[in-house]
Amino acid sequence: MFKKLSLKGSSNTNNQIKSSLQRNIKNSILAQYPKLKDIEEDVFPKKVPIVQVKCQNHINLVLINNEVLFFNEREGPYYPTLRFLHKYPNILPHVQVDKGAIKFVLQGANIMCRGLTSPGAKMEVDLPVDAIVAVMAEGKDHASAIGVMKMSTNDIRTINNDIGINNIHYLGDSLYMSPNLE
């Protein structure tokens, strides 16, 4: 998704949006990630405006204090950025890939079922299709990518073939490398 991150050429990309829209964004994020309700004050401080930046390919970034915290595509679900996920690792369910897959995940490749069922990998939580997950790595403490389940965990175990998780945002992509947009 973020092979190249480029802001649209228009002058009003970096918009401080209407308060009603800010509320909508905040509510939809909190509805999507219930664990954020405990730390709502930290994530969305009062009297700090939420800024929405529009990028190419219909991607919207949500900024607070000039830091990208969430992004979404068109009207789709909001994904947290990796830097935000590193701060609050428990907001997403975790899936672990084996050591051999790390190199490919960090190049932006989708995660194959074999990488999720081999000895070094773990899928402890049962997840449905289209669930947003944090992709951890064997022997590492922090998430290496954020993905969307293309198959349910049960299907991944039984079919054990083809792509299991779509890689949305990974360490080293252009969104990760530009955390602050000024």
Added chain:
Amino acid sequence: MSDTESSTPSQPIVVVEYCKICSLPTEYCEYGPSAKQCLKENGPHPNNNKNTASGKDSSNTTATTTTTDTTTTTTTSTENTEEKLKDLKIVDDSKEVSHVDAGKSESKEATGEEKEKEKVSKKKKEVKPQIIIEVNQRNKRKHVTKITGLELYGIKLSDAAKVMAKKFSCGCSVVKSISNPNSEDIDIQGDFGEELVDLIEEKYPTVPLSEIYFLEDKKKVKAR
């Protein structure tokens, strides 16, 4: 006191150590673009030295490879004799052809067959029709979407252009292709890459989605 307790989050913020050179978490430096520099700067990360399950597996695989090597050495002698026997040809003495020539003529025939096969395969490769969608930036905010290859699926371009113009409520025209003057493209005023795929899927079910590609930086990327 109670106020301070309530303000402390139930999820404590995890402080992550990021590398100053590659800006990845230090444990991922070995996979970063400047692994050697990071190693000099930060030293080896403790997580990278853990003995994991995959490490054990790798030791097992090395053992198996050594065993397979020994087995291959024993079989080579028999394989050589088989190869030599394959090269031998039986030729009638009545025909005035030397043994060497017989081998050559047969090999020529074989190469001729291979060439024919290659030609057929090339033709097959060429025939494979593809729809290529390219979005070009005309101005800062103006885009033009170009579709090539629709006519290969028996779709009338003028009709398709009308459908697209109605659907996207924009200018849509059939233009001669720059790359191939014999064929024609459809130009749409605006950025409708993703929407086009949906429209093709809806209106023209004969077109397989696997054959629709986006042109991004002169590289073909599958649309779906």
